[in-house]
Amino acid sequence: MKKIAVLGSTGSIGTQTLDVISRQPERYEVVGLAAGSNVDLLLEQARQFKPKWISVEERALEDRIRSEVPADVIVVSGETGLKQVASEAGANYVVCALVGSLGLTSTLAAIEAGADIGLANKETLVTAGHLVMQRAREKGVSILPVDSEHSAIFQCLNGENAKAIKRLIVTASGGSFRDLSRDQLKNVTVEDALKHPNWSMGAKVTIDSATMANKGLEVIEAHWLFGLPYDQIDVVLHPESIVHSMVEFTDTSVMAQLGNPDMRVPIQYALTYPERVASPASPLDLLKQGTLHFREMNLERYPCLRLAYEAGRSGGTATTVFNAANEVAVARFLRGEISFLAIEDTIEMALSKHSSVPSPTLEAILEADDWARTEAASYR
Numbered sequence: 001m002k003k004i005a006v007l008g009s010t011g012s013i014g015t016q017t018l019d020v021i022s023r024q025p026e027r028y029e030v031v032g033l034a035a036g037s038n039v040d041l042l043l044e045q046a047r048q049f050k051p052k053w054i055s056v057e058e059r060a061l062e063d064r065i066r067s068e069v070p071a072d073v074i075v076v077s078g079e080t081g082l083k084q085v086a087s088e089a090g091a092n093y094v095v096c097a098l099v100g101s102l103g104l105t106s107t108l109a110a111i112e113a114g115a116d117i118g119l120a121n122k123e124t125l126v127t128a129g130h131l132v133m134q135r136a137r138e139k140g141v142s143i144l145p146v147d148s149e150h151s152a153i154f155q156c157l158n159g160e161n162a163k164a165i166k167r168l169i170v171t172a173s174g175g176s177f178r179d180l181s182r183d184q185l186k187n188v189t190v191e192d193a194l195k196h197p198n199w200s201m202g203a204k205v206t207i208d209s210a211t212m213a214n215k216g217l218e219v220i221e222a223h224w225l226f227g228l229p230y231d232q233i234d235v236v237l238h239p240e241s242i243v244h245s246m247v248e249f250t251d252t253s254v255m256a257q258l259g260n261p262d263m264r265v266p267i268q269y270a271l272t273y274p275e276r277v278a279s280p281a282s283p284l285d286l287l288k289q290g291t292l293h294f295r296e297m298n299l300e301r302y303p304c305l306r307l308a309y310e311a312g313r314s315g316g317t318a319t320t321v322f323n324a325a326n327e328v329a330v331a332r333f334l335r336g337e338i339s340f341l342a343i344e345d346t347i348e349m350a351l352s353k354h355s356s357v358p359s360p361t362l363e364a365i366l367e368a369d370d371w372a373r374t375e376a377a378s379y380r
């Protein structure tokens with residue numbers, strides 16, 4: 001039986017993870033739940049799944065939770081609380097569905113405790129991929145991708161020889177503004193940016209999808225997960241989000257994983273791997289679907305993707321800075337403080353001012369993350 005802790009249980013991935021778990025109760029025991037400030041939903045989840053540990057963002061929220069759960073449940077808070085749920089609740093599998101580089105320290109704590117990781121939180125790998133992957137190897141724990149593209153690639157690589165990979169082809173929907181010109185992007189609204197054409201997701205990743213920063217984060221995530229150089233990771237536009245990604249092999253064969261857009265499929269695969277079990281997703285009917293489209297990616301139209309490749313190729317703390325500047329800029333855009341196009345300007349400014357530290361320690365990474373946040377917060 002998998003003893004599971006879900007970090008970010010009240011979010012889009014977190015709730016879908018619990019949905020998957022609730023359909024196969026004989027396979028799983030939920031030992032820990034961690035969330036931010038959505039206490040009503042967290043309590044509802046606690047009543048259903050009966051975890052032994054619960055963490056919330058603020059200490060001030062602890063008492064309300066304590067008053068509504070059995071006395072033996074341990075209630076904690078903050079980043080320390082996240083790490084405790086990840087490492088002390090007895091989980092042998094931790095789903096990291098937090099948003100942002102906040103997920104890094106609790107993911108590392110789970111690895112130290114020897115738990116396998118179901119990783120949705122791509123920012124963790126973008127911030128400190130070398131540390132996370134190295135520590136996972138040393139501890140003998142598996143990092144199972146939840147992100148749909150990486151799950152697709154992982155499935156295409158099943159049983160294959162890594163030496164036979166020619167390139168990964170990551171698909172991108174194009175996001176909410178894919179039919180707009182650069183000029184039209186000057187005046188777009190938050191409300192419109194939050195309308196993803198194919199997926200219903202949390203606000204941050206939906207904005208990332210519109211700027212194409214999401215694909216940049218995913219290219220860097222793929223670099224760490226699959227150990228390939230950036231020249232072997234390509235992105236193509238695929239507006240339908242049916243082909244979740246592809247792998248081209250040296251013999252010219254291309255393997256792809258297809259399905260209707262439903263995150264419960266990759267979430268479930270990360271939980272049941274190497275087994276496959278029935279899922280609640282609606283089956284893909286290619287006859288009804290009819291046509292699939294693919295278009296070349298234009299890095300001038302999507303500077304955030306260009307900047308991500310540049311940061312990835314620079315290595316060191318450059319990707320930490322790419323991520324942190326993006327996180328701050330997206331939060332500011334969502335609060336109405338800056339325009340949509342100022343997101344890419346913020347990232348470009350932070351990267352241009354940063355001197356990347358090669359092979360950084362955790363301390364150097366946290367310092368670069370902090371520095372980029374301060375720079376991005378005061379830009380314009």
Ligand SMILES: NC(=O)C1=CN([C@@H]2O[C@H](COP(=O)(O)OP(=O)(O)OC[C@H]3O[C@@H](n4cnc5c(N)ncnc54)[C@H](OP(=O)(O)O)[C@@H]3O)[C@@H](O)[C@H]2O)C=CC1
Pocket residue numbers: 007008009010011012013014034035036037038039056057078082097098099100102120121122123146147148199200201202203204205263
């Ligand atoms: N949504 C999707 O379909 C996909 C998401 N991903 C990735 O998965 C990750 C999660 O995305 P998504 O589920 O959309 O995000 P959401 O915004 O929907 O959920 C984020 C979760 O993190 C919690 N959280 C936020 N801040 C804190 C904090 N300071 N302390 C503790 N918990 C906190 C939230 O709690 P609360 O709400 O209670 O405040 C919530 O449970 C991201 O890295 C994203 O890129 C990848 C592929 C697809």
Ligand SMILES: CC(=O)[C@@H](O)[C@H](O)COP(=O)(O)O
Pocket residue numbers: 147148149171172173174175199205208209210214215263
């Ligand atoms: C569902 C998922 O994995 C998201 O990260 C998705 O990739 C967003 O879609 P696009 O970034 O392709 O618009």
Ligand SMILES: [Mn+2]
Pocket residue numbers: 147148149218
């Ligand atoms: Mn994705």
